Amino acid sequence: MIKIEIANALMQTLPVSKATALQVVDLLTDRMKKALLDGERIEIRGFGVFEPRPRKRGLGRNIKTGQSVEIPKGKSIRFKAGKDLRDIEVK
Amino acid sequence: MIKIEIANALMQTLPVSKATALQVVDLLTDRMKKALLDGERIEIRGFGVFEPRPRKRGLGRNIKTGQSVEIPKGKSIRFKAGKDLRDIEVK
DNA sequence: GCTTCCATGATCAAAATCGAAATCGCCAAT
DNA sequence: ATTGGCGATTTCGATTTTGATCATGGAAGC
Known part of the structure; x- marks a missing residue:
């Protein structure tokens, strides 16, 4: 499922143009991105929770050299x- | 950030009622949920990718008894x- | 705005995943 | 049709994940 498909779903239910539907999707993802980048947590009950958290691990590896690489501090x-999404039965 | 705040962001940009804005948010999360439950992957470039994946681990723990608990096969x-969300600088 | 309801957080241990690097093919987005 | 984001690849160990249960606070309705 990609952005256009989400916009289509919106059009099928509400009387909006495709352009508007895409605007809505972009707007929402943009706002959510900003909130997360701002360190804010996003909780939508029944769907899930997005949470910025400090990255604790500090060691990586360079695939070419095989050398250990310091992973700079940051968040993920x-x-x-x-x-609703947690207990997914195996079909 | 919670659902109402997302709806507010929508209202601030597009001429829609709060009720409609909430409908939009609910609709989108619902459609996305259905897609994921259906095993579909959702990719929104620049935001992120949701992907149903088989759960490989089959062991959990009962907090009361401390006993190991068998986790039925499933997906997560x-x-x-x-x-845009990956390399977050530490402030 | 206030109240009710229910989803979420915390906890346990151990196995699995993540994280970085560089590069290319593939596909989402415009 | 063009652009460029994303997956996969390798390695190794620290971090995370995973379910059951109860209390709590967030979400939703009045």
Whole structure:
């Protein structure tokens, strides 16, 4: 599923143009990105939680040289699936 | 950031009622949930990728008894942050 | 705005994943 | 059709993940 498909889903339910639907998707992802970059946590019950968290590991590896590489301090975004997405049965 | 705040962001940019804005958010999360539950991968460039993946581990723990608990086979949803969200500087 | 309801956080241990690097093919987005 | 983001690849060890249970605070309704 890609952006256009999400926009299509929106069009099928609400009376909006494709252009508007795409604007909506872009707007929401943009706002969420900004919030996460700002260190804010995003919680949408039933869907999941996005959470910026400090990166604790500090060692990586250079695939070419095989050398250990220092992983600079930073943060990573973690997504925790909500209840509805957690218990997925194997088909 | 919670659902209402996302809806507000939508209202601030597009001429929609709060009710409609909330509908939009619910609709999108619902569609995305369905896609993921259906085993579909969701890729939004610049934001991130949601991917259902088989759960490989089969052991959990009962917090009360401390006993190991068999975890039935299943899937879990993994979110991989896109480029814009990946390298977050430490403030 | 306030209240109710229910999803989420914490906890345990151990196995699995992540993280970085550089590069190319593939595909999402425009 | 063009652009450039994303997956995969390798290695190794520290971090994370994973479910059950209860209390709590966030989400939703009035």
